[in-house]
Amino acid sequence: MKRITIITGHYGSGKTEVSVNLAMDRKKEYDKVAILDLDIMNPYFRSRERQKMMEDLGIMVQFNSFGFDITEDLPALSAALKTPLENKEYQAIVDVGGDNDGARVLNQFRKYFLDGDSEMLFVANRNRPETPDVAGCMGHINAIQAETGLKMDGIINNTHLLSESTAEDIIRGYKMCKDLSKESGLPIKFTTCREDLLDDLKAANEKEGIDDMVIYPIKLYMRPSWLG
Amino acid sequence: MAEKKLMKGNEAFATSAIHAGCRYYFGYPITPQNEVPEFMSRELAKAGGYFIQAESELGAINMAYGAAAAGGRVLLSTSSPGIALMQENLSLLSSVELPIVLVSVMRGGPGIGSIQPGQADYNQATKGGGNGDYHTIVFAPASIQEAVDMIYKGFDVADEYRNPVMVCADGMIGQMMEPVVLPPEKAPLAEEEIGNVKPWALTGHKEKRERNAINSVWLQQELLEEYIEQYWPKYVKAENELQDWEAINVENCETLFVAYGSVSRVVKEAMADLEKEGHNVGLIRLKTLWPFPHKAFELIGDNCKNVICCELSMGQMMKDVEAEVKGKYPVHLINRVGGMLLDPVEVVERTKKILEVK
Numbered sequence: 328m329k330r331i332t333i334i335t336g337h338y339g340s341g342k343t344e345v346s347v348n349l350a351m352d353r354k355k356e357y358d359k360v361a362i363l364d365l366d367i368m369n370p371y372f373r374s375r376e377r378q379k380m381m382e383d384l385g386i387m388v389q390f391n392s393f394g395f396d397i398t399e400d401l402p403a404l405s406a407a408l409k410t411p412l413e414n415k416e417y418q419a420i421v422d423v424g425g426d427n428d429g430a431r432v433l434n435q436f437r438k439y440f441l442d443g444d445s446e447m448l449f450v451a452n453r454n455r456p457e458t459p460d461v462a463g464c465m466g467h468i469n470a471i472q473a474e475t476g477l478k479m480d481g482i483i484n485n486t487h488l489l490s491e492s493t494a495e496d497i498i499r500g501y502k503m504c505k506d507l508s509k510e511s512g513l514p515i516k517f518t519t520c521r522e523d524l525l526d527d528l529k530a531a532n533e534k535e536g537i538d539d540m541v542i543y544p545i546k547l548y549m550r551p552s553w554l555g
Numbered sequence: 556m557a558e559k560k561l562m563k564g565n566e567a568f569a570t571s572a573i574h575a576g577c578r579y580y581f582g583y584p585i586t587p588q589n590e591v592p593e594f595m596s597r598e599l600a601k602a603g604g605y606f607i608q609a610e611s612e613l614g615a616i617n618m619a620y621g622a623a624a625a626g627g628r629v630l631l632s633t634s635s636p637g638i639a640l641m642q643e644n645l646s647l648l649s650s651v652e653l654p655i656v657l658v659s660v661m662r663g664g665p666g667i668g669s670i671q672p673g674q675a676d677y678n679q680a681t682k683g684g685g686n687g688d689y690h691t692i693v694f695a696p697a698s699i700q701e702a703v704d705m706i707y708k709g710f711d712v713a714d715e716y717r718n719p720v721m722v723c724a725d726g727m728i729g730q731m732m733e734p735v736v737l738p739p740e741k742a743p744l745a746e747e748e749i750g751n752v753k754p755w756a757l758t759g760h761k762e763k764r765e766r767n768a769i770n771s772v773w774l775q776q777e778l779l780e781e782y783i784e785q786y787w788p789k790y791v792k793a794e795n796e797l798q799d800w801e802a803i804n805v806e807n808c809e810t811l812f813v814a815y816g817s818v819s820r821v822v823k824e825a826m827a828d829l830e831k832e833g834h835n836v837g838l839i840r841l842k843t844l845w846p847f848p849h850k851a852f853e854l855i856g857d858n859c860k861n862v863i864c865c866e867l868s869m870g871q872m873m874k875d876v877e878a879e880v881k882g883k884y885p886v887h888l889i890n891r892v893g894g895m896l897l898d899p900v901e902v903v904e905r906t907k908k909i910l911e912v913k
Binding site: 338372454 | 566731
């Protein structure tokens, strides 16, 4: 993966959960890791809600300029967001708000994304009403590219139904992402899978004859246990 | 069965209304329900409906009054301070027996408050701030699926009772994602059918019937009294027929929890932990806030020693629970306010403290 990974997608596709997982995992390999929460769309379930968990591990968490107030609905971004983008010692995960509307915020940081040091990935969840097929996903990919002037570099299959997910869901999403990959020319970077479903998914892949799935085990950091 | 979709609460609320035949939505932005007007502005026209962004919540509910008077199915949505602004017209809609469905995505209050989840609008919803003798029928979902089902059914209930129906979600249910099966799509009434199904609606008399009038002003108090006494039995009927709740181990438990909405899910996880430690616990989860589910409390058995209310307010629901148990059991409160949430660990710890003191 590149030094800067920008996570985009239709809203509700699971960008924040993927971003927090990537930041947590990258910290295992790199000393300086930052997560940039650029979500100015949602008032809830943003990566900044896990600020303490990540900062305790030494991950830099950047979001708005009102750092004391993680829950307010303020689209004000901190100038300190630029630190991990400018300082090449940092690995940066950029967690963007949903749709092209949420991606618009990338424009002000565009110059940092042009030197080949970064990649922009599209998170796809086949179970979301607007992205059940190639056409739905292409619509969002094109809109995000047009909004930001940045080229998409890959697809993340993040098909799930939360606690009701099955290996079959993930495989259905994978097949759609395969078609999407063919249509868009973008590679599938990886397929996420909740840790407790890994064995199911491996068995189901074997049964289906799928041998090229890159599986990325994922923990649910954002969802409280009582929501199931 | 229809395929499950992963939906955000607010999107699902709006979709459910469209499936119930709603073709009119009037709204004004307020967090945490903004995705409802956003979704409706994009999707309602595709279903042949009308979206108008009003100049305020007052404007929205007055537009709803007009569309409902013409016999349409209308959805309104807002959050706590927005309901405060709408109270006058909830009384007005009730006074002329107009059906609407209103979703309240509750946040922290009072005043402008916070945008995180709250339940401190229990009194606002169930006791109302409007004037006069009326009730709002209030459902309280604990999941997105339940909210979808309550909104869908809410349109039928509103039409049957000719009364506003409120679905009291909270910020968590509005903002979170869950798998949902959407109910089947119903067509709205065709224009020529409206007069048959809703003979009171203002559809134009075309010189074939008496003129319909929808009017809240009564200059002769004798007639107003007569009118109130004529519609009041529907509230008695609602109290008998609409009470709804979920009961878990209510007959046998020693410690009975009472909760509603997303907090009930926190309580369920806390109950599982308490059971592991040997506690005998039960739950009444309110699915209707008005009518209050009195019948659920008749199920409480002889083992009961304590009743614990869990809510995100300073005890608004607890007052109704106290009235219900009439001093038979001590009633305690485990709460957070201002947009702060309870979590299962806190509920377990505070429950143990309450039981120790006994």
